[in-house]
Amino acid sequence: MKPLKVALLGCGVVGSQVIRLMHEQAADLTARVGAPLELAGVAVRRLGRKRDVTVDPALLTTDAEALVARDDVDIVIEVIGGIEPARSLIVSALSSGKSVVTANKALLAEDGATLHEAARAGAGDLYFEASVAGAIPLLRPLRESLAGDHVTRVLGIVNGTTNYILDKMDSTGASFTDALEEAQTLGYAEADPTADVEGFDAAAKAAILAGLAFHSRVTAAEVHREGITDITATDVASAKAMGYVIKLLAICARSDDGRSIGVRVHPAMIPRSHPLAGVREAYNAVFVEAESAGQLMFYGKGAGGAPTASAVLGDLVAVARNRLAGTHGPAESTYAERVVHPMGETVTRCHVALDVADKPGVLARVAELFAKHDVSIQTVRQEGHGDDAQLVIVTHRATDAALTATMEGLRELDIVRAVASVMRVEGDD
Amino acid sequence: MKPLKVALLGCGVVGSQVIRLMHEQAADLTARVGAPLELAGVAVRRLGRKRDVTVDPALLTTDAEALVARDDVDIVIEVIGGIEPARSLIVSALSSGKSVVTANKALLAEDGATLHEAARAGAGDLYFEASVAGAIPLLRPLRESLAGDHVTRVLGIVNGTTNYILDKMDSTGASFTDALEEAQTLGYAEADPTADVEGFDAAAKAAILAGLAFHSRVTAAEVHREGITDITATDVASAKAMGYVIKLLAICARSDDGRSIGVRVHPAMIPRSHPLAGVREAYNAVFVEAESAGQLMFYGKGAGGAPTASAVLGDLVAVARNRLAGTHGPAESTYAERVVHPMGETVTRCHVALDVADKPGVLARVAELFAKHDVSIQTVRQEGHGDDAQLVIVTHRATDAALTATMEGLRELDIVRAVASVMRVEGDD
Numbered sequence: 001m002k003p004l005k006v007a008l009l010g011c012g013v014v015g016s017q018v019i020r021l022m023h024e025q026a027a028d029l030t031a032r033v034g035a036p037l038e039l040a041g042v043a044v045r046r047l048g049r050k051r052d053v054t055v056d057p058a059l060l061t062t063d064a065e066a067l068v069a070r071d072d073v074d075i076v077i078e079v080i081g082g083i084e085p086a087r088s089l090i091v092s093a094l095s096s097g098k099s100v101v102t103a104n105k106a107l108l109a110e111d112g113a114t115l116h117e118a119a120r121a122g123a124g125d126l127y128f129e130a131s132v133a134g135a136i137p138l139l140r141p142l143r144e145s146l147a148g149d150h151v152t153r154v155l156g157i158v159n160g161t162t163n164y165i166l167d168k169m170d171s172t173g174a175s176f177t178d179a180l181e182e183a184q185t186l187g188y189a190e191a192d193p194t195a196d197v198e199g200f201d202a203a204a205k206a207a208i209l210a211g212l213a214f215h216s217r218v219t220a221a222e223v224h225r226e227g228i229t230d231i232t233a234t235d236v237a238s239a240k241a242m243g244y245v246i247k248l249l250a251i252c253a254r255s256d257d258g259r260s261i262g263v264r265v266h267p268a269m270i271p272r273s274h275p276l277a278g279v280r281e282a283y284n285a286v287f288v289e290a291e292s293a294g295q296l297m298f299y300g301k302g303a304g305g306a307p308t309a310s311a312v313l314g315d316l317v318a319v320a321r322n323r324l325a326g327t328h329g330p331a332e333s334t335y336a337e338r339v340v341h342p343m344g345e346t347v348t349r350c351h352v353a354l355d356v357a358d359k360p361g362v363l364a365r366v367a368e369l370f371a372k373h374d375v376s377i378q379t380v381r382q383e384g385h386g387d388d389a390q391l392v393i394v395t396h397r398a399t400d401a402a403l404t405a406t407m408e409g410l411r412e413l414d415i416v417r418a419v420a421s422v423m424r425v426e427g428d429d
Numbered sequence: 430m431k432p433l434k435v436a437l438l439g440c441g442v443v444g445s446q447v448i449r450l451m452h453e454q455a456a457d458l459t460a461r462v463g464a465p466l467e468l469a470g471v472a473v474r475r476l477g478r479k480r481d482v483t484v485d486p487a488l489l490t491t492d493a494e495a496l497v498a499r500d501d502v503d504i505v506i507e508v509i510g511g512i513e514p515a516r517s518l519i520v521s522a523l524s525s526g527k528s529v530v531t532a533n534k535a536l537l538a539e540d541g542a543t544l545h546e547a548a549r550a551g552a553g554d555l556y557f558e559a560s561v562a563g564a565i566p567l568l569r570p571l572r573e574s575l576a577g578d579h580v581t582r583v584l585g586i587v588n589g590t591t592n593y594i595l596d597k598m599d600s601t602g603a604s605f606t607d608a609l610e611e612a613q614t615l616g617y618a619e620a621d622p623t624a625d626v627e628g629f630d631a632a633a634k635a636a637i638l639a640g641l642a643f644h645s646r647v648t649a650a651e652v653h654r655e656g657i658t659d660i661t662a663t664d665v666a667s668a669k670a671m672g673y674v675i676k677l678l679a680i681c682a683r684s685d686d687g688r689s690i691g692v693r694v695h696p697a698m699i700p701r702s703h704p705l706a707g708v709r710e711a712y713n714a715v716f717v718e719a720e721s722a723g724q725l726m727f728y729g730k731g732a733g734g735a736p737t738a739s740a741v742l743g744d745l746v747a748v749a750r751n752r753l754a755g756t757h758g759p760a761e762s763t764y765a766e767r768v769v770h771p772m773g774e775t776v777t778r779c780h781v782a783l784d785v786a787d788k789p790g791v792l793a794r795v796a797e798l799f800a801k802h803d804v805s806i807q808t809v810r811q812e813g814h815g816d817d818a819q820l821v822i823v824t825h826r827a828t829d830a831a832l833t834a835t836m837e838g839l840r841e842l843d844i845v846r847a848v849a850s851v852m853r854v855e856g857d858d
Contacts, residue, residue, distance in 0.1 A: 021577060021721060031644075031764040032576050129574060135722035137566075137574030145558060145566030147461050148450060148742020215460075275728060278707045285726075292450060292739035293564035293729060297714075299704060300725035310721035313577020327756040335460040 004033070004320050005040035007073045009064050009089055010080040014103060014130070015042070016053040017309035018077060022316075029313075033320040041067045043080075052305075068093045074323055077312060078102040083110060094118035094126060099319040099328070101312055103130035109204035109220035112211065116332035125328045127315035132205045133158055133284045135307030136300035137314070142212045143330055146290055151213040153253040153289040155270075155427060158205040160282035160302045161196035162228050162248040164188045166267075167280050169236045170245055176231055188282050198227035199248065199265040206250035209286070210263040213252055215336035218263055224343040226266035235421050238353065238392070244269040245277045249426060254338070255345070261338045262346040269351055270427035277427075287427075344401030349378070349429070351394050353420040354410060358382075358389035362415050366391060369413065373406040374398065394425060433462070433749050434469035436502045438493050438518055439509040443532060443559070444471070445482040446738035447506060451745075458742075462749040470496045472509075481734075497522045503752055506741060507531040512539060523547035523555060528748040528757070530741055532559035538633035538649035541640065545761035554757045556744035561634045562587055562713045564736030565729035566743070571641045572759055575719055580642040582682040582718040584699075584856060587634040589711035589731045590625035591657050591677040593617045595696075596709050598665045599674055605660055617711050627656035628677065628694040635679035638715070639692040642681055644765035647692055653772040655695035664850050667782065667821075673698040674706045678855060683767070684774070690767045691775040698780055699856035706856075716856075773830030778807070778858070780823050782849040783839060787811075787818035791844050795820060798842065802835040803827065823854060 006022070008015055022029065022037060030036045042055055043064035061067055068076055068089050076093040078100060080086050086107050093100050095118050102108070108115065108131055119126035129139045133156070142151070157163050161183060168179040180197065183189035195201045203223040210218040228248050239246050250265045270277055275297045279285040284302030289295055301307040322328050356362050363380065370377055376396040383390045395403065410416050435451070437444055451458065451466060459465045471484055472493035490496055497505055497518050505522040507529060509515050515536050522529050524547050531537070537544065537560055548555035558568045562585070571580070586592050590612060597608040609626065612618035624630045632652040639647040657677050668675050678697045683690055699706055704726045708714040713731030718724055730736040751757050785791050792809065799806055805825040812819045824832065839845050 017721070025577070025579070028579070028765075029577065032759075032762060135719075136725060137570035140569060140574050141566035144747055145569050145743040146739065147746035148454070148458065148744075149739040150454070150457070275707065278704065290564075290739060292446070292735040292742075294733075294736050296565060296727075296729035298725075298727060301723045304723075306721040307723050310575070310578040310719060313721075314574040315577075317576035318573055321759065325756045327754045330750065333461060336457075 001035045003036040003038040004074045004323060005038050005072050006075045006077060007040050007067045008042045009078045011042050011044045011051055013305040014079040014308045016051055017305040018312050019053045019055055021309055021313055032317050034324050037320060040073050043067050064089055073098060075099045075319055078104060083107055087111060090115055091118045094122045094124050097122045097124050099125040099323060101127045101315040101319060103308055103312060105131040105204045105208060109207040113217060120331055123328060125319040125322055127319055129315050130308045130311035132208050133286055134302040135310045136284060136298050138286055138298045139212060149293050150291040151288060152291060154209050154213050154286060155276060156250040156286040157247055157276055157279050157284050158250045159196055159202040159248060160284055161189045164282040166246055173233055175233050197229055199225045202248060202250045202265040206252060206263050206265050210252035210261055214254060214261050214338050215333045216338040217334045218340055222263060222340040224264035228267050231267055239269045243272050245272055247276060255341060260341040263340050264343060266424060268424045268426040274427040344399060346400045347397050348400055349395050349397050349425040350403045351423045351425050354391045355417040355420050356389050356391050357415045358386050365415055369409045370406055373402045375402050375406050430464045432465040432467040433503045433752060434467050434501050436469050436496045436505045437471045438507045440471050440473045440480055442734040443508040443737045445480055446734040447741050448482045448484055450738055450742055461746050463753050466749060469502050472496050493518055502527060504528045504748055507533060512536055516540060519544055520547045523551045523553050526551045526553050528554040528752060530556045530744040530748060532737055532741060534560040534633045534637060538636040542646060549760055552757060554748040554751055556748055558744050559737045559740035561637050562715055563731040564739045565713060565727050567715055567727045568641060578722050579720040580717060581720060583638050583642050584705060585679040585715035586676055586705055586708050586713055587679045588625055588631040588677060589713055590618045593711040595675055602662055604662050626658050628654045631677060631679045631694040635681060635692050635694050639681035639690055643683060643690050643767050644762045645767040646763045647769055651692060651769040653693035657696050660696055668698045672701050674701055676705060684770060689770040692769050693772060695853060697853045697855040703856040773828060775829045776826050777829055778824050778826050778854040779832045780852045780854050783820045784846040784849050785818050785820050786844050787815050794844055798838045799835055802831045804831050804835050
């Protein structure tokens with residue numbers, strides 16, 4: 001049986017695991033694909049570098065372009081990451097009719113359109129299961145298993161670093177800084193944690209998820225994004241006291257009229273009884289609501305060499321089988337053409353803590369302000385007395401614009417000494 | 430565009446939802462498939478029966494065989510259930526080159542080989558996502574997403590009725606009988622609950638899961654099966670006190686040498702920190718351990734008309750796309766040819782409560798018996814005194830045969846008044 005030839009771009013944490021698995025599982029992969037998979041070459045930046053896996057030196061090359069252009073290569077696996085040269089290499093591979101497996105969330109979220117267009121033109125496959133939530137089979141279920149259903153909302157914990165930090169803050173009472181430091185010591189957070197803690201990583205994944213779930217095209221730039229650096233130990237404790245836990249969520253939701261979608265990443269309070277609340281440490285999970293299927297959740301490891309390589313190999317088997325059968329898998333589905341609406345139109349709920357003067361009439365004036373902005377109050381309670389008095393308010397659903405205007409109004413009220421915290425509430429409607 | 434014609438066998442709870450969704454989502458389905466899907470006929474037992482959905486009377490027929498044999502039918506959806514006539518109808522459809530979508534777990538678990546053989550012979554698709562865990566996309570991830578990985582173990586809550594009963598017992602302290610009665614009142618349990626509470630339903634699903642996860646052929650008859658009718662409120666309370674919860678689990682595990690598999694359904698204690706422990710009410714969840722992916726969990730509704738129909742429609746879109754492309758999806762994968770080993774060879778752990786005489790030397794004699802059978806004790810504690818004295822023992826991992834022999838030996842010891850409860854412990858190794 002003629003082998004299918006695979007070019008690997010990148011030999012870092014994920015790439016070296018891909019090589020290891022292709023080698024160790026060669027017999028199984030042959031049985032599952034129907035033909036052997038043969039590594040045709042591995043593009044790296046430096047030839048002499050020490051690697052986690054033994055690679056035949058003859059396979060290594062620094063000329064990724066030449067490797068991708070080789071006529072005998074059937075499938076290209078891209079695990080370099082970043083925008084360039086990854087984009088040019090993928091487009092070049094797809095344009096010449098090769099199939100591509102990639103884990104590149106940043107590129108897909110920034111310029112997926114170019115990649116999908118190249119896949120269509122070349123009639124090859126573009127698979128990218130590993131780009132969101134690592135090892136968790138998630139994109140295939142969204143693309144295929146739910147193809148006969150309508151997804152209404154996706155709530156995801158898609159960044160392990162921030163989940164680790166927030167889980168530590170919740171379980172130990174640690175500050176954000178201390179929890180981040182521990183995450184860095186354990187290797188869960190980078191020395192420069194910006195991409196994780198400011199929500200950029202989660203926003204890229206939210207864009208990919210929203211596109212698949214709602215059959216539309218969404219880019220990272222369209223995702224409303226807030227990070228977790230302002231979350232205090234007090235916020236976490238206050239949420240805990242109310243039966244909530246704070247998670248950084250990627251939320252993609254269809255508008256009530258079904259015409260547009262909201263896509264956002266921000267910290268939110270969710271009830272402890274919600275399936276996502278039990279997602280501990282650096283685990284990821286994505287909660288999907290669909291019209292017929294109801295509530296679904298997918299849970300597992302969102303990062304790491306071996307888990308990500310597992311997702312890459314699942315895609316590799318699929319695209320290899322497709323090539324043998326002379327076909328290709330589902331192409332990008334954008335027929336619904338839903339637009340992303342501005343954050344202000346998103347409907348959500350808020351938990352607000354206000355430091356207030358402890359005197360008669362305070363609640364009346366605060367309530368009046370909420371009413372003025374058409375924001376209805378679900379619960380209000382006063383904590384403390386005198387100079388420590390705090391009003392804790394949870395609203396009903398309202399547009400984010402109305403909630404934001406209410407918060408601005410509260411900051412200007414003379415009887416409000418400070419808006420101590422504002423946090424959206426999700427997962428209990 | 431020429432429509433693909435779909436024959437539906439059965440118009441009960443699931444079938445009527447399939448018709449509703451095919452009608453309501455016709456435009457979306459056309460966009461996703463690339464051609465319209467047209468209902469060619471609906472086979473029912475009685476024409477005049479009142480149904481949950483409006484069906485053109487001209488489509489109804491009592492002659493399922495003739496419907497399946499029609500040359501213009503491309504795809505057959507079977508939601509009748511049971512062994513016959515479902516098997517003959519599916520084999521007839523597949524043999525004539527049609528593709529089949531079925532939710533029939535009993536048939537697949539009893540005689541999947543015949544169906545898969547017919548699919549191979551006719552070069553059509555046999556898809557059955559709805560047969561296990563209803564709406565949860567599970568079989569496709571196992572068949573495809575994890576195709577580059579090695580599954581080592583599957584732990585599943587795959588029967589909603591028993592999970593509802595055990596959850597009620599756990600949360601309210603109810604007896605089995607009371608919890609069953611409540612489940613029956615709410616429609617979660619049948620008037621004759623045998624198939625659920627004795628584990629037959631879960632065993633069929635375990636057989637299907639084990640086959641897919643381990644690339645082997647497994648039938649329901651090979652599944653070791655114990656139900657939940659003997660679980661008492663005391664068992665549940667005792668598990669709770671130790672930080673465990675009792676669940677009916679379907680467990681499929683590869684032996685340590687990788688050559689055989691154990692497939693079993695029985696109640697087991699799992700730690701409350703385990704992701705499966707949080708699965709409440711009638712929800713299902715399947716926890717998968719794979720060499721590279723690590724721990725994964727899939728959660729959602731395991732039954733019901735609309736959730737099951739969602740899974741059927743996902744399969745329908747896939748097989749319809751395959752037909753348009755002139756190809757078919759992954760066929761049954763049995764290349765590993767692993768055999769199911771007897772329950773006695775399964776390695777597990779046990780929680781045992783013994784009513785004993787409260788006098789010196791009791792523990793020594795009990796410990797000696799465990800040692801004689803090569804069963805190592807992890808923890809032991811005495812509860813109560815005098816006539817109420819109870820020894821609670823948790824073992825280390827041992828073969829089920831050794832554990833069973835130990836329990837038999839304990840029953841014969843004069844110092845043991847009674848073996849009050851024996852329960853396997855899973856999910857904390």
